[in-house]
Amino acid sequence: MPIPIHDPQQAPGALKRLPLRKAAVLFIVAVCLCLFGLLYLQLEQSRRQDLAVAKVASSNLTRAMAQQAEDTFHSADLVMTSLVDWIEDDGYGATQKPRLQKTFARRVQQMGQLHGIFFFDKQGQWIITSFADLPRGNGVADRDYFKFHQQNESTLAHIGPAIRSRENGEWIIPISKRVNDHAGNFQGVLMAGIKMAYFDQFFKSFSLDDNGIMFLGLTDGTLLARRPFEENLIGTSLAQGRIYQKLLPEAQSGTAMIRSVVDDVVRLYGYRQLGSYPLVVAAASSRDTILKGWYERAFQSSVIIALVILGVGLFGWVFIHQVRNGERIEKNLRRAQLALEQIATHDSLTGLANRRLFERSLEIEFARGARQVSPVSLIMLDIDFFKRYNDAYGHVAGDHCLMQVAQVVKTCCQRKADLAVRYGGEEFAVLLPDTDINGALAIAGQIRRSVIDKHIIHSGSPTGYLTVSLGCYAFIPSGNDSLETFIHRADAALYQAKNAGRNRAAVLSLDGGIAELMRSDR
Incomplete structure (x- = not known):
């Protein structure tokens, strides 16, 4: 079970920076959306205010038109009434x-x-x-x-x-x-x-935009007077228009935004029906003229907000770029850290744990075994006649042989907690937490047979192929145990196996005696 010197997942910087790029993007997006929202609210409020002012002005204008029309016809009506009385009398x-x-x-x-x-x-x-x-x-x-x-x-x-x-x-x-x-x-x-x-002069006394209109009509929709004056329109019917069809039946005065069916211009209309005479007056200013100032403010505000958003975007891009560089640098540092830890804790030739990691693992497993009252086993193994193999085939072949044996040892350590170690030279160790002597002996036999199954030719061995000798020791830690003693006893079992003829496994009993449990013919 490899235990790194430094766990990169516990780095404070990693925890803090992990969501930083996403948080930065979300923050920039949120700022831009807030700016857009504020711009929209400000412009909408300003637009409504301009329209409200225009509605008041339109209502006042139609009121003045209605009063003028009523006074005009009322004066004529009075004169005519007196003349009719005179003629009739x-x-x-x-x-x-x-x-x-x-x-x-x-x-x-x-x-x-x-x-x-x-x-x-x-x-x-x-x-x-x-x-x-x-x-x-x-x-x-x-x-x-x-x-x-x-x-x-x-x-x-x-x-x-x-x-x-x-x-x-x-x-x-x-x-x-x-x-x-x-x-x-x-x-x-x-x-x-x-x-x-007379009405044309009266209409001209009011200030209207080029697209504005004013008219006087009968309640049946017949057009009487209009500004701008168009002779061909005088006498035509407005009865199908929205003012006569929908607005006047609901209220005798008011304002409404209407798109003209004649010139497709949207205008704000103010209308009023006279109380004394069957007359309707209306005045309209184009929406574009009413909102001209608003359009200018909207453009200026939009440009300012666009520049602010551009600045925020550029700053965000630089910030995110820096964060990305920082993450890349940190990732490279973590890789370098892992590489250094690999170099510091593993053998460069075989890839197995080295003695430094082995000793640290022993301390941890001793403490765990003492807490849980569980056995810890150790297998020490050595390649038989490895010096002869080097002499016969050379050191390059010897290194290849070591890698093959290391691969066998690593393959036989199937649990994540098991630790395969290159102890030194041609000597290897296998640390087996929570494993008694029988389990250790079974793993040792598996390793021995797997090496034989490799059929590595070894002319310097009596068998003609490569073999290994193994020593096993197991005990339950008490909390005050010596690492050196634990290793020495497994090593003593290894030498017992070598002295007994090699290509076998031996176990050191708990009373200190040597019991040979596996031989080459088993």
Whole structure:
């Protein structure tokens, strides 16, 4: 049983450094993940804050738009209500027309949002306008607002789709009221045209990005006014859009991020439905513009984190490289340590344990045997007529012969605790812990027969082939035993075997006598 001078597995450095490279990799990965996590949290919080600020701004903008639109139509509504009362009370005969025309004109001058005020009879013909001359044509019986009042008895103001004025072709938004006679019958329609340019100027007073939009529409989705102004879109329906389909049915005002089906631009929309009139206003800024500052901060933060991670990675690579070099150096040192221990404790020719390891093993087995009250056996063996073999075949052949015998001895030591030793020259020893004399004698016989089975030619031996002589001794240690005495008694049994004719094994009895137990013919 080989017992090394130094056990590399017990080295403190090995225990500490064994997981160091893996721990370093895990630490670097954890640091990088933490940096990524912190970057993500910081950017996400910043993005949400920018969007929250934009939502507040969008809500305020739509509130201002709604207030402006309501004030605009409410002012026109009040003027028209007073004029309708006048017409219904005093009529619009020849004596009233000049006064009404002047009043119409004065009201238009006072209210900048008005394109004009027009009164049509029940056939849709122009009766009075705020302009000096009546337009020529077939009237407005085909207009939607006229048909509405013709078919509905409601006296509330009606806001219709945007139209081009037949007076001068200007885009206007008509707000109209029904005029009845004293019996409540349909007498005509009073219409005031709100300039679309008025809303266009109002929309331009707000700061929007190039991709931003603002619009005014009816609750049925009809587009009345828009920024940027696109004439081909005026009057189109927005009813299938998300604002009208999903958002307005749930809440009359709010904000939402919507991707446009027209230009595929994602915008933050603020919308609001007016309470007094069937109108909806909305304003939207593109998400890219809202998050422009966030994108810049995200890029800067990402670059900084990338540089930090690169630095950590480079440091980690250098550190791991150093650890790997240290592990390689330590591994080489352990190999050198093992090689030195092998050299210090084993015979260089045969590979068996040397006397130094043998003596240390004896001390350990003596102490164990004393504790456990178990026997310890020793076999000493010697190659018969080995000097003659060297003289006949040379020292190189002699070394080869020693290696062959050593291999036999090592093979016969089947237990891990057994120790095969080259004691010196052609003499070998076998230490057998926890083995009595009978076990030792059995091993000795196995060794003797195995050497014979090798059929190593030896012209200097009476048998013509190589043989060995063996001496066995066994006892139970008491704790105060002498190593020299133990070895001497096994050696005495060996010499008894040699004196008795060689090629045999002998055992030293416990009373000190010599008992020859094996001969060459057995």
